[in-house]
Amino acid sequence: MIARFEEVRLPTVSYGVADSPEQLLAKYPGLATDPRRFAVTFRVHRKADQPAVGGWRWHKWGDYVGEQVSQAEYMYDESEIEQVVSFTIYKIGTMS
Secondary structure, three states: OOOOOOOOOOOOOOEEEEOOHHHHHHHOOHHHHOOEEEEEEEEEEEHHHOOOOOOOEHHHOOEEOOOOOOOOOEHHHOOOOOEEEEEEEEEEEEOO
16 A cells, blocks of 8 residues: 655655655655654665666656656666666654
């Protein structure tokens, strides 16, 4: 089940792709300031690590909230993007 976050300062889905962890936290400051507590996991996806056939594809990882412009279906075929991070957000409780 995907958690939905309706607040403006929080993302609307619990997973996706960003340019970096810092970029995600700058875009959604509510992850650090909301009275609820969240844990965010990140996984780095590097173009240099991709096979020539198959590999990492954008549409399987959720919404892209970054600033770069994708020009290919597979990361290996991107002309300018060297890496992104996928993220998952977990609500873990409330601040005391």
